[in-house]
Amino acid sequence: MTTSSWRTASDVDTARVAGPNGRAAAAGGVPPGPVAPRRRLSGPRLLLGVLLLLGGALVGTAVAAQVDTRVPVLAAARPVAAGQTITDADLKTVRVAAESDAGTMPASERGSVVGRAAALPLAEGSLLSQRQVGALAWPAKGESVMAVAVKPGRAPSGLAAGAKVTVLVVPTSGGPAGSAGAAPSNSAQVVQARATVVSVEAAADQSGVTVVSLLLGETAAVRVASATGDVSLVQLGVGG
Numbered sequence: 001m002t003t004s005s006w007r008t009a010s011d012v013d014t015a016r017v018a019g020p021n022g023r024a025a026a027a028g029g030v031p032p033g034p035v036a037p038r039r040r041l042s043g044p045r046l047l048l049g050v051l052l053l054l055g056g057a058l059v060g061t062a063v064a065a066q067v068d069t070r071v072p073v074l075a076a077a078r079p080v081a082a083g084q085t086i087t088d089a090d091l092k093t094v095r096v097a098a099e100s101d102a103g104t105m106p107a108s109e110r111g112s113v114v115g116r117a118a119a120l121p122l123a124e125g126s127l128l129s130q131r132q133v134g135a136l137a138w139p140a141k142g143e144s145v146m147a148v149a150v151k152p153g154r155a156p157s158g159l160a161a162g163a164k165v166t167v168l169v170v171p172t173s174g175g176p177a178g179s180a181g182a183a184p185s186n187s188a189q190v191v192q193a194r195a196t197v198v199s200v201e202a203a204a205d206q207s208g209v210t211v212v213s214l215l216l217g218e219t220a221a222v223r224v225a226s227a228t229g230d231v232s233l234v235q236l237g238v239g240g
Contacts, residue, residue: 193220
């Protein structure tokens with residue numbers, strides 16, 4: 001036997017695991033298969049994907065806009081007194097249902113409202129209408145506005161503009177009006193009237209007295225203003 005025909009055990013093992021092309025076989029003696037090439041996104045395909053995403057977003061926005069049927073209108077951002085000039089800060093835009101915007105002012109008319117006077121008192125959050133802007137139309141004929149001083153404990157807490165109240169003027173005797181222990185006079189009668197609260201403010205002298213402006217009929221206003229005693233306000237229920 002010649003030297004060239006002699007093969008060692010390691011040569012035999014190498015021949016067993018080697019593939020026909022000389023590459024090492026995978027574990028178990030199976031030669032590796034061909035490697036799949038990586039797929040790369042081409043520029044046109046990538047651009048098409050971006051356009052599809054943008055198109056879907058635009059379609060979604062358009063559908064949402066069609067579903068929302070509310071319209072923007074003007075509202076008071078804070079209380080505005082009758083006769084006061086309306087500023088831009090007094091206004092805000094709110095959206096209301098299309099079927100409920102009758103009589104309201106579109107938000108597009110904001111520029112024409114600023115600088116004009118409030119014809120009626122504007123409560124915070126109230127929707128503006130044409131009749132609320134322009135020449136002073138408040139109080140109406142036959143009505144009057146007056147202020148009463150209400151001592152602590154003689155009006156419900158949280159009383160606000162728009163509330164319906166009964167005004168009671170209770171005469172006192174046996175001491176200064178409103179003093180502790182003072183009792184109603186037997187000779188004087190309690191004066192009462194129906195009114196609507198216009199505003200509620202604390203007195204400037206920090207006495208604890210609350211100044212309440214009321215809207216009521218002319219005759220009732222004269223009776224309340226002429227009465228002497230402590231004023232009490234009784235808030236009425238809705239529709240009262």
